Structure formats: structure tokens, C-alpha cells
Amino acid sequence: MKQRSEVACGSDVIKKERRDEVTRKRGTFMNDTMVTLVGNVATAVEHRETAAGVPVARFRMAATSRRWDKARECWTDGETSFYTVRSWRALADNVAASVAVGEPLVVQGRLRVREGEQAPEKGGQRWFAVEVDAFAIGHDLSRGTSAFRRVVRVRNVSEGSQRGAEVGALGKVESDTTAGMRGPADRRAAASTGAARGPGNSPQKVSVP
Numbered sequence: 439m440k441q442r443s444e445v446a447c448g449s450d451v452i453k454k455e456r457r458d459e460v461t462r463k464r465g466t467f468m469n470d471t472m473v474t475l476v477g478n479v480a481t482a483v484e485h486r487e488t489a490a491g492v493p494v495a496r497f498r499m500a501a502t503s504r505r506w507d508k509a510r511e512c513w514t515d516g517e518t519s520f521y522t523v524r525s526w527r528a529l530a531d532n533v534a535a536s537v538a539v540g541e542p543l544v545v546q547g548r549l550r551v552r553e554g555e556q557a558p559e560k561g562g563q564r565w566f567a568v569e570v571d572a573f574a575i576g577h578d579l580s581r582g583t584s585a586f587r588r589v590v591r592v593r594n595v596s597e598g599s600q601r602g603a604e605v606g607a608l609g610k611v612e613s614d615t616t617a618g619m620r621g622p623a624d625r626r627a628a629a630s631t632g633a634a635r636g637p638g639n640s641p642q643k644v645s646v647p
Contacts, residue, residue, distance in 0.1 A: 471549040477501030485534035495530035542578035
């Protein structure tokens with residue numbers, strides 16, 4: 439019972455941290471437009487890291503409206519709108535591992551509209567881009583099934599990477615040292631040591647030539 443209560447308390451703490459994180463993100467941008475998109479993935483996910491080491495994922499999403507055609511008495515596809523969806527940190531890593539082209543998704547995030555102007559040699563026309571900074575991304579289960587896998591992450595990534603590098607360097611040093619000891623004298627010493635151990639692996643005195 440005590441172990442179960444400790445697990446339940448730990449789960450409550452994790453849920454509270456997630457709620458606080460979502461509240462902090464949404465509270466910082468109170469005047470922004472929040473949208474929910476339902477559509478299909480149009481391009482492969484581009485997964486990379488920023489100069490500061492923050493993971494970011496980007497893909498294009500196509501959302502097609504549906505309308506009722508009275509003349510034909512059926513649903514027909516309307517115009518298709520394309521959006522650039524961006525995600526950051528843990529969400530970006532999970533998107534890169536879970537999302538493929540053509541899959542139906544539901545995306546919730548903050549809407550952004552960017553505009554600019556092309557270079558004079560390219561025509562000098564103004565352009566507009568609609569982007570969504572995603573807070574949550576999931577498969578549209580009304581069109582299929584999906585299996586969820588929880589990912590356990592280490593909070594201090596820098597220390598973990600440094601520790602991994604140290605372990606890798608140590609393993610390389612040990613491997614090089616072992617390779618350097620493979621001389622004739624070392625083989626004779628190893629053979630003598632092996633012969634010196636009798637039953638029960640008890641060491642015995644031997645003379646090494």
C-alpha cells in the first residue's frame with residue numbers, strides 16, 4: 439500500500455508539472471489566436487537542433503474543408519489549406535518518431551501569419567505564410583487506430599551527454615590498453631597466471647621464464 443501511494447504521489451506531481459507548463463505557455467501569449475487543425479501530413483518531418491541544442495520539428499499539414507452538396511446529396515471536398523506546423527523540445531522528438539506523410543492528425547497550437555517580400559531578381563512579390571506553434575499533436579482516431587508508448591527522459595541532458603562521452607572515452611582507453619598488451623611476454627605471463635590457479639581458483643607460486 440505504501441509503494442502504491444508513493445507511485446500515485448509521483449504521478450500527481452508529474453501531472454501538476456505538465457499543467458503548470460501548459461498554463462505558463464498559454465498565459466504568456468494571452469492575446470494570440472489558438473487554433474485546432476484537423477488534416478493530413480503533407481511533407482516529411484524535418485527534425486533538427488537549434489544552435490542552443492533545442493530540438494525542433496517542422497512539417498506541412500493539409501486541411502481540407504467538407505461541405506454538403508445539396509444537388510448531389512453527398513459530402514464533397516472543399517478548398518485545401520496548407521499550414522506549417524512547428525514543435526519544440528520533447529514534442530519535436532516525439533513527432534519525428536511518430537508522424538509520417540499522409541497520416542491524419544489533430545494539431546492544437548498558436549497561429550502565426552508571417553509576410554515578406556521576394557528579392558527583386560525573383561520578382562519582388564509579397565508572400566504570406568501561415569504557421570502553427572504546436573502545443574499538442576496526435577493522430578485522428580476517427581480515421582484509424584494508434585498505439586501509445588510512454589517515453590522516459592532524463593531531465594539533465596547535458597550531464598548525461600557528458601557522462602556518456604566520458605564512458606565512451608574510458609572504453610576506448612581500455613580497449614587500446616588491452617590491444618597494446620598483446621605481446622609475447624604478456625601472453626606468457628597470462629598463461630603462467632592461468633596455470634597458477636588450481637582448483638577453486640586459489641593462486642599458487644610459479645616461476646616465470
